[in-house]
Amino acid sequence: MIDEQELIRNFCIIAHIDHGKSTLADRFIEKSQIISSREFQSQLLDSMDIERERGITIKSQAVTxxxxxxxGKTYKLNLVDTPGHVDFSYEVSRAIASCEGALxxxxATQGVEAQTLSNMYMAVEQDLEIIPVVNKMDLPSADIGRIREQVDHDLGLDPDLIFPVSAKFGTGVDELLExxxxxxxxxxxxxxxxxxANIFDSHYDPYKGVIMHVRVFDGELKLGEDIKFYSTGKVNKVEELGYFRITxxxxxxxxxxEVGYIIAGIKDISEVRVGDTITxxxxxxxxxxDGFRDVKPVVFSSIYPxxxxxxxxxxxxxxxxxxxxxxxxxxKDSSAALGLGFRCGFLGLLHLEVIQERLEREFGLNIVLTSPSVRYRITPKSGEVYFLDNPTEFPDPGVIERAEEPYINAVIITPSEYLGNIMNLCTAKRGIQTELEYLDEKRVEIKYEMPLAEILFDFYDRLKSVSRGYASFDYEENDFKETELVKLDILLNGDVVDALSQLVFKGSAYDKARNVCKRLKGEISRHQxxxxxxxxxGSSIIARETIPALRKDVTSKCYGGDISRKKKLLEKQKEGKKRMKMVGRVELPQNAFLSVLRTDEE
Known part of the structure; x- marks a missing residue:
């Protein structure tokens, strides 16, 4: 058995978003020839259409x-390809816990970025052996000398251990495998x-049920044995197990x-939890x-059909x-405007967008999402402290002793010429600077404490705009801090549309209200x-836009005579408009709800 184990290597690929993880995984699979060249396609481990179109990895994938x-020995390399976006850092942490090493x-053109650091710290905590790999060496702007200095100075890794590769063309991949x-x-x-054994991922098969991705740490699991889940205590019989070789x-x-999969005839989704232990x-x-924890969502939104x-x-x-x-x-959730739906928790705004796209594409559903919100901590004047994420449940301000919002510790690495723009952006988002360090003569690392609610909508896009795409951003959750919290209601024709309500910081309520009203005006068609x-x-109107009525020229048939004839027709039209306004119902298109997600100025 010792001989078998000596021929196994369990490793993952970690990096900042868009540094070429999936492309490198493709080259490894190509070299192993476990799939024919006819069946091969790029981003092979990214099985979802959304992953291919956006060029991102959402789900971690395993392959032997x-x-x-x-x-002369044949080794079994168990590779776990991980996501790079900060929203999916839990996927990365589970993959890291299943490996002995990490690439x-x-x-080679961007250098060490914010998530490169945070992912490395995750790997160091799990005591993984880390191999630095410099990708995109085929590009003319690749600067291996500068990257060596960054790997030594920023990451504290041995620059002599660096493997330079071009994942696109396969250069240096054989040396990396060795x-x-x-x-x-x-x-x-x-x-x-x-x-x-640890469950580091799972997916659903309509014929087989739940397929668990596992790493076995001790012992041996045989076909037909009864397995028990530690967190739920449920028992199931193993119907099939094996390795992932694409199929x-x-x-x-x-x-x-070993790393592989287990099928145990499980149809109830609540029985399987990623990170759980099987025995x-x-x-x-x-x-x-160690390390099992339930994932805590940070962004909340309601989904309605x-x-x-x-x-x-x-x-x-x-x-x-x-x-x-x-x-x-x-x-489950319900809304007076939209009927029955579901209140969902997400890891971030990208996670929300991915879920929305998957519901619409994979299941053919036509859905509406309410404006995203974070979870606030409310201390009432009497009673227990509770958490609130749904604006419709916001109590009367008179009964609130204190409202607190979640803060994050943000890390931004940027070329020094964009420092001023980024500091202005963070200050506008209520950020408090905690640290500023020059990594070298060209790059700066800035740390901020910021409210999570402020980075939800457009922070990442604006950061990329003001830095021309060179700044990188990463964050981790901090504690709650006191805030002035108010509920912003949107009234349409005098009626509150509960699905458009938001919990906002009092200081930015006017700007948010004005932008929502302006966007809705552009989305709602004119009525009679x-x-x-x-x-x-509350009862104070802080912003207003008006959609003018569709008008018919009722006086067009009056060619002459007394002015009172025209006035009579106009008065009759006016009365009709009044009656229509009382009984008329404004239809909100789906785009109107989506427009609220982009409440800041573009």
Missing amino acids: IPFTSKD LLVD GIIEWIPSPKGTLDKPLK RDSKKSLKAG TLKNPCEEPL VDADQYEDLQAAIDKLRLNDASLVYE FKIPIQGAI
Whole structure:
């Protein structure tokens, strides 16, 4: 068994977004020839259409790659390709916990960026062996000398260990594979101990049910054995297990040190939690693996079907997405304007957009999302402290002792010439600067404490704009801090549209109200009557736009005679408009709700 384990290498690829992780994974798969050239396509491990179109990885993916080294031995390389965007850092943390080593990818033109650092710290915490890899060496602007200095100075890694590669053309990939075998240690699991396996991902198959992606740390799991989940206590029988080689390659058992999949006939999605420990019922381990935690969403929004008849279809679709995406949380919700729906929690705004696109594409649903909100902590004058994320549940301000909002610790790395623009942007978003450090003569690292609500909408886009795309951004959650919180209501024709209500900082309420009113005016079509759109805090109207009525020239048929004839016709029209305004209903298009997501000036 020791010999078998010595031929296994478990590693992941971590990096800042868009540094070439999926492309490098493609080259590894190509070299191993586990898939024919006819079936090969770029971004092979990115199975979702959205991942391919946006050029991002959303779900971490595993694959077992056979590789014959110079020493003549065939090694089993278990690769986990991870996402780069900050919203999906939980996916990265679970992948890192399943490996002994990591390839830390650095773009030869961009250098060390914010998420390069944060992902490296995650790997260091898990005591992984880290190999620095400099990608995109084929580009004319690649500067290996500058990157070596950054790897040494910023990351504290050995610059002599750097592997320069071009993932696009496959240059240096053979040397890197040899480096993985040389530098990343083999797993140290014990076959004789009780089974201890970690679920680092899962996905749903309509025929097989839940397919769990697992890393076995100790013991051996055989086909037909009963397994037990530590967090839920549920017991299931193993129906199939094996390795991922793009497609599933079934085996008789999974042993200590191996990465693979388990199918146990599970149809109930609540039974499987990413990060949970699996053991056998007959000989269970005494304690679970460290690091399991439920993911905490930071952004909340309600999802409603445009057609009320699709409510049950929406529930089934969210149930299936929840299985593939352990970080999606939801509960039932209702709105006077939109009917029945679901209040959902997301890891960030990109996560929200991805879920929205998947619901519309994969399940053919037509949905509306309410304006995203963060979770606030409310201390009432009497009673217990509670958390609030839904504007419709906001209490009367008179009963609130104190309202607090979540803050983040933001890290921005930027070329020094854009420092002033970025500081202005962060100050406008209520950021408090905590640290400023020059990494070298050209790059600056700035740290800010900022309210999470301020980075939800357009912060990342504006940061890229003011820095011409060179600034990188990463954050981690901090504590709650006191704030002046108000509920901003949007009134349409005098009626409050609860789905458009937002919880906002009092100081920015006027600007937000004005922008929402302006955008709604551009989205709502004209009716037979005048439509006022108002932003209000309590009974105070703080912003207003008016959509003019469609007018018919009722006096066109009057060619002469007394002016009173025209006045009579105009008065009759005026009365009709009044009656219509009282009974008329304003139809809100789907675009009107989406426009509210972009409330800041562009």
